[in-house]
Amino acid sequence: MGMNFLVGQSGGPTAVINSSLAGVYATARQSGAGKIYGMQYGIQGLLDEKLVDLDEKLGSNLSIELLKRTPSSYLGSCRYKLPTPEENEAVYHKLFALFAKYEIDAVLYIGGNDSMDTIAKLSAYGASIGSPIRFIGVPKTIDNDLMLTDHTPGFASAGKFIATITKELICDSNVYDLQSVTVAEIMGRHAGWLAACASLAKGDDCDGPDMILLPEVAFSTSRFLEQVEKIRREKNNIIIAASEGVKTEDGTFLCDLGGESGPLDAFGHKAALSGTSRYLAGLIQQHLGCKTRAIEFSTLQRCASHLTSRIDINESFQVGGAAVQAALNGETGRMSAIIRQSNVPYQSICQTVDVQAVANKEKVIPRSWISEDGTQLTAEFEAYARPLIQGEQLPIFVNGVPQHIRL
């Protein structure tokens, strides 16, 4: 009798988190698993016993292909912070009772660093009570801010989309023979990985953004205006790619300087930063007096499954499958990670790492990958990121729009 699996998705959606789910399901099924359950709406839904039998939902090969092409979390998600056992042991009693009821042998959780925190806590608690259940994390986040994995599934597709629309936006901005400044706002709370991908727009047919503002480089209004003024003397249409997380030396987000602030989420994070591009456009308008516009790339960055990286789709599938394999091998408290083997040609493998060392930490862009003046990325970043956006996975178009699968 094969192992019974329970898999959930958590945190913000991405364009490829369902490819990891497909990797978990397909690998578990091919490995002779018993039951494969999905938790609806993550751990929070599990606490309400919202489980689905994935064999009933994903039984056909076409379903797997559609799942790989469906953005957001097929199973639904949550932003539930699992308390420590000291804070609330009853939650653990309830969860482990549910695991027992459904005879779960392995719990796989696909998500970002908060989700890895959940896996770390569950595996630690499981060990403390001598449970044989294996807890494995599957990384996911467009933000690329997880430790111990070369990059995170979801990052490359978001990066490819950002590079593509930045190129298109630059074409759009160059259209009039007028002075103009366009500020594009890109996701990324504390790490600038996604904004940095705007640099990948650059090629023989495109100059790329004139300036990229990252959370890793403290923002100075006077230096910024000097830099814009300098570029303005050389060219007509200026493009600035700005991370939503750009902040001043004292850590104040630009969007808060603009007076626009939002509520905190369950993890104490700012739920939705926005206003950075409008703040910057306002600043330029006020000081330099030229035409400006602010564009937020918005939620599309994380859900544009119509344009994904084939490398990312494949790796997302692989980390899901590798997590199943780790559970079969008896591992627990681990996260399936991507380990880069070489840049040229690009090759990677999956290995597991200690989930405790991933939980609640954030990886930022090394300062040496950013130009001295803080406004461009170096060749090291290009060598790191360019291979990840290679190849495309085409949607299955039905009636003119990409077909998805829903629960």
Next chain:
Amino acid sequence: MGMNFLVGQSGGPTAVINSSLAGVYATARQSGAGKIYGMQYGIQGLLDEKLVDLDEKLGSNLSIELLKRTPSSYLGSCRYKLPTPEENEAVYHKLFALFAKYEIDAVLYIGGNDSMDTIAKLSAYGASIGSPIRFIGVPKTIDNDLMLTDHTPGFASAGKFIATITKELICDSNVYDLQSVTVAEIMGRHAGWLAACASLAKGDDCDGPDMILLPEVAFSTSRFLEQVEKIRREKNNIIIAASEGVKTEDGTFLCDLGGESGPLDAFGHKAALSGTSRYLAGLIQQHLGCKTRAIEFSTLQRCASHLTSRIDINESFQVGGAAVQAALNGETGRMSAIIRQSNVPYQSICQTVDVQAVANKEKVIPRSWISEDGTQLTAEFEAYARPLIQGEQLPIFVNGVPQHIRL
């Protein structure tokens, strides 16, 4: 000796305006044209004698393919309002002197209704002075608001992109087991054609937007809140697609109610409406107290050449070619238009129409194509729009991003 052509692009960019330029160039070249000049930055650039010899730029077949895949206006654009001869005849003297200098036989102008106004004025002036030069308009606008053409080149690709990202956004919005309202703001100044395309997201895998707000239906706050409240009783996550041009009974744009207003362009149009989605999200937040977010689809709608409609790309090319043919036939003061032959199967042909009857007019969605309560589109709209978004033209990906061509 073949005819000499001069072609320009004007008004806001689209994802396929360059496909029309490709159609003009390729058809003129194959028809044995003499010189084929492009005006840089439209009529405004022409007045500064900014001309390029297109044979030097577009000589290879690969260039034509890249041109069809490059968004925005390859030649550059302008928003120049040609004065009447009564207002400023010197401009006409200058333009016709330039036509004489370069021995131009036909002037083709790719643009929206303001550009058709330019062609109407030039052809009328030409006739008044007995000039043999032919002036032909080539329609272009994502807004689909031109008269006498079944639809406008550019509309279908923008509509396909909007339908696609609306589908993706709906997946994204359904991810949490929470009450939420998402308001997506879609381009369209006085006509709701683009916002209406959000309805094309609907299919067996997607319910489509719960409500679509159009400029064609006067906005009432109380009715709107009632409608949202009614939907909220039935489902958790609500999606509203709103045209940027939604206005109240007395004609006030919602974005102006929000206190955000913008400057007028050279045609007296509001240059950039924005704030409609934020206004609506604020309204819902205030009255219904649930989680809301406002998303602007922004400039991407008109420059997302990575996802275009194959029908649109082909027709854009054809109207360009048909304009060349009209000039060769000795026509002037005409616009090349798309005439639909049938819906099933979808077939269309190009014919010329009187450009005077197109200039400065706007076509809106028939009220009978909008549901009685004003929040959905009917089967008539579906029958009209669905065929137009069929098929895709794939980008040529180089180094992970779509390759473009630039002047």
